[in-house]
Structures are given as C-alpha cells and as structure tokens.
Amino acid sequence: MSRDAWAAIAATVAVVVVALLGFHVLGSPASQRLVQADLRTVHALAELAQQINSKWSTGSRPLPADLEKIPSEVKLDPVSGKPFIYHAKSKDEYELCATFATNNRDTRAPGAPDRWVHPKGDFCFQFQASESVPIPWGPYGY
Amino acid sequence: MSKPLQEFLDAAKRQGTSDESLVSLLRGRGWPADDVYRALADHYENHSGVSVPAYKRSGSAKDAFLYLLSFAMLATWTIGAGSVMFTLIDRWLKDPISPANNYYSSGYYQIADSLACIIVAFPLYLLTMRYILREVRLHPEKLESPIRKWLTYIALLIAAGVVVGDLITFLTYFLRGELTGRFMAKTSVVLVIAGGVFWYYLGSLQKSATASRSADE
Numbered sequence: 001m002s003r004d005a006w007a008a009i010a011a012t013v014a015v016v017v018v019a020l021l022g023f024h025v026l027g028s029p030a031s032q033r034l035v036q037a038d039l040r041t042v043h044a045l046a047e048l049a050q051q052i053n054s055k056w057s058t059g060s061r062p063l064p065a066d067l068e069k070i071p072s073e074v075k076l077d078p079v080s081g082k083p084f085i086y087h088a089k090s091k092d093e094y095e096l097c098a099t100f101a102t103n104n105r106d107t108r109a110p111g112a113p114d115r116w117v118h119p120k121g122d123f124c125f126q127f128q129a130s131e132s133v134p135i136p137w138g139p140y141g142y
Numbered sequence: 143m144s145k146p147l148q149e150f151l152d153a154a155k156r157q158g159t160s161d162e163s164l165v166s167l168l169r170g171r172g173w174p175a176d177d178v179y180r181a182l183a184d185h186y187e188n189h190s191g192v193s194v195p196a197y198k199r200s201g202s203a204k205d206a207f208l209y210l211l212s213f214a215m216l217a218t219w220t221i222g223a224g225s226v227m228f229t230l231i232d233r234w235l236k237d238p239i240s241p242a243n244n245y246y247s248s249g250y251y252q253i254a255d256s257l258a259c260i261i262v263a264f265p266l267y268l269l270t271m272r273y274i275l276r277e278v279r280l281h282p283e284k285l286e287s288p289i290r291k292w293l294t295y296i297a298l299l300i301a302a303g304v305v306v307g308d309l310i311t312f313l314t315y316f317l318r319g320e321l322t323g324r325f326m327a328k329t330s331v332v333l334v335i336a337g338g339v340f341w342y343y344l345g346s347l348q349k350s351a352t353a354s355r356s357a358d359e
Contacts, residue, residue: 003349004275007342008268014338015223015264022226022257025233026250035250107250 034101037079041098042116042136044078045125049096049133052086056129062091063129087124097124147177151185202289208274209293215267216297220335221304222259227331229253237321285349294343305336 026032051070056063067075067086075083077098085097103120116136118125127133147168154164161182168178183194229252278284309329316325 003345004271007338008271011264011338012268015219015260018223018226019257019260021230022253022260025230026253026257032250032254 031102035104035107038100038102038104038118039136041077041079041100042104042118044074044076045084045096045098046116046133046136048074048084049125049127052094053127053129053131053133056092063088063094085124089126092129093126094129095124095126097122099123147173147181148184151181152188155185202287205284205287205289206293208270208277209290212267212270212274213293213297215263215270216339217300218263219260219267220339222256222263224308224331224335225256226253226260228328229256231324231327231331235321235324235327237324239319291347294347298340298343301336301339305332308332 027035048067048070051074052063052067055069060069065088072083075086077084080099082099086094087097088094099122100118100120103118105117105119108117115134116125151164159167164182165175165178169175187193284290309332312325312328312332316322
C-alpha cells in the first residue's frame, strides 16, 4: 500500500476517534437542546430575581406576597411559557421555582460556581433580597 | 517566421546537415533558440504535411485552486481536531486554580463548533487530496510544478508558525503555574498533529525530488 493511503487511513482513524470523544462529551443535538433550554430558563429566572431585588432596594419593603407589580413577560419561563413560582419566605428572603429538563452540575462551564446548579425536575433557587443576583454562566446562542 | 531563415534551413537540410549542427550554427550567429526550433518545426511540418500537435499547458490556475482548497481544509480540520482535544483536556484534567476563562461559554460551545469544522472539512480534504494525487499519477511532471512546491512550502511555513505560537502559549500557561499534566497533554496534541502534517508533506516534496533526480539520470 502506498504512503498516501497509509496517511489517509491514519488521519481518518485519528479524526474519527477525536470526533467520537467530542460527541461523547457533547451528546446528541436533542440533549444539547435541553441543556440550552435550562440555561435560558436560568437566565430568565435571574432576570426576575434582579427585578425583585431592585424593587426591594428602592424601598418597597418587606417583600410582596405575590408578583403583581412585576411585568408579566418577566414572570414567565420563556421555555415552558409557565410563570415562575414565587414564595416570600421572610421579610427579605424568597425563592423562585421552575422545572428543569436536566441536571446542570456536569454541563456547566468548568470553574463556574455552584450558585446556579439545579437538579432535573422542579427546583427552587433561594434569594436574599439585599444581595445582588450573580450572573449565570454561558448565555450562548444569543 | 522569417522567410530567409526558412529557406536557409531547407537548403541546409537538403545538404544533409544534422539538426544538432544546424541549431548550434544558428545559435552561434545569434538566433534565439525559440526561433530556431520553430523554424525546424516548420521545416518538418512542410515536408511531412503533419502539423506539430499543440502542447496543452497543465492548468496552473486549477492546480492553485486544488492546492489552496486542500490546505484550507487541512487547516480547518486540524485546528478543529486540536481544539476538541484541548477542550477535552481542560475537562479531564480539572485545574481548580485556572481562571474560569470559559465562564461565559461552557466547553460545549467550543466542542460543537470544532466538531462541525471536522465534519465538513475532513471529507472535503480527503476528496481534494484524492483528486490531486490522481492528477499527479496521470501527469508525473506535475510533481515539479512550481505552484505545488510554493504552496506546499507556504503551507508548511504557516503550520510551523501555528505550532510555535501554540507551544509559546502553552509554555506561558505552564510558567504561570498551570498543571504539568495539562501542559504536557496539550503540547503532545500539537506535536502529534503538526508532526503528522510535516511528515506527510515533507515526505511528498522529497518524493518529487527523487522522482526528478531519477528522471535526469
């Protein structure tokens, strides 16, 4: 067999191995879509928390019992179209709940903190109205 | 073609002068080689009634297209493959002190992009190379084409630049305290890819050199 044929075979084997490793980590387009959807949900939830905190910091204390004063488009999970669930837990603590399609502990950016880690299914993020809301990682695709 | 030269040639050939001595004779009187050979060709065309077949120039523009395309595809898929490996190495060998420089884009983003590069560029590269190699087999004189040599050396120059740049970057991270394992892994990925490319292309330039040498002998 010629040198060119050997080179072509070696390169093909190497490329196939690298591509398989890559797909092993990336997963299928369908599972990536779920990861993206959860990311979008987390970003919308963070946006809502920021609005609640800014209302709190401009003097509307204690926290309201419901989110009537927040514009309705901010209160909706853009992926499912359902509103986020809000519970005021004390005069300056509250939680926001949503339903997630994946556990993002392993899909988050390397080195990203635990603040926005959520399991699969229903989950509530805890917030302190006096603290600033950290920006979630990886808004990609937009 | 100048009439007197043609008449002289006809007369000399009638005397039985050999082509070699005619050529050196005319060259000695300052006639350019092109004119002499053209006159000789005209002479034989007139006497045999068959015209000299036209020489088909090998398509230099086509060669340039093929080589540039193949090198562009080579760059795309090798960089894609390297990039997949770097992202995987970052994931496998977690370094808690490395800055979360991927904070705003998890490794997925990078991997998806690199995989797309490989999937599109690698088959195109194989197809282009297959076409080029078949052309070279059918027309071995193309091994000597300056286009091929120039583009190959320029591609090797770019590859060498990329390799040196990568190694400097990795060494910088290493000197700043990055994990030794990461440094070694990334360096070996670059060396394997670049080594393969250099081995293949330097080897094929070598092949053309030996082919022309054996043709000269």
